[in-house]
Amino acid sequence: MLTVRIACVGKLKEGYWRDAVAEYEKRLRPLCKFEIVEIPESRLPSGPSSGEIAQALEREGEQLLQKSVGTVCPLCIEGKELDSPGLARLLEKAMQSPGAITFVIGSSHGLSQKVKSAGPGFSMSPMTFPHQLARVMLCEQLYRGFQILGGTKYHK
Numbered sequence: 001m002l003t004v005r006i007a008c009v010g011k012l013k014e015g016y017w018r019d020a021v022a023e024y025e026k027r028l029r030p031l032c033k034f035e036i037v038e039i040p041e042s043r044l045p046s047g048p049s050s051g052e053i054a055q056a057l058e059r060e061g062e063q064l065l066q067k068s069v070g071t072v073c074p075l076c077i078e079g080k081e082l083d084s085p086g087l088a089r090l091l092e093k094a095m096q097s098p099g100a101i102t103f104v105i106g107s108s109h110g111l112s113q114k115v116k117s118a119g120p121g122f123s124m125s126p127m128t129f130p131h132q133l134a135r136v137m138l139c140e141q142l143y144r145g146f147q148i149l150g151g152t153k154y155h156k
Helices: 015-028 050-066 084-096 131-150
Strands: 003-009 033-039 071-081 100-105
Touching: 003 050, 003 131, 015 033, 015 131, 033 050, 071 084, 084 100, 084 131, 100 131
Parallel strands: 003 033, 003 100, 071 100
Antiparallel strands: none
């Protein structure tokens, strides 16, 4: 069974985000070994310098990569845009080898360059979303991807 991990920065603070993710976790568990690993967001002063942000991203990046398994797929605006069938194909490829895939979601400041270059990055959209919403959207798209692979009517 494919291990699907989401490695992300920070916790979901609002209950509605947690409820949405919990619903998709419940749906995904029969389809894969689904895991969410959270690392703490680096503390930055108000109005941080670009150097302080870069250092924080490096620290977070090291932790995110340590928590990653299999193919690493950073979510970043510079990544390739994927549609839902494209994500399904990515999951299918990960099932064949190495049997695990980690999707990485950074903080509001993004991801370090090291994380971005760790694997095939992708973008959900040219628009920018809060990282909490990105987690919910990714969970739904993972579920949709498995439904596409299963040939169900969920994806119309």
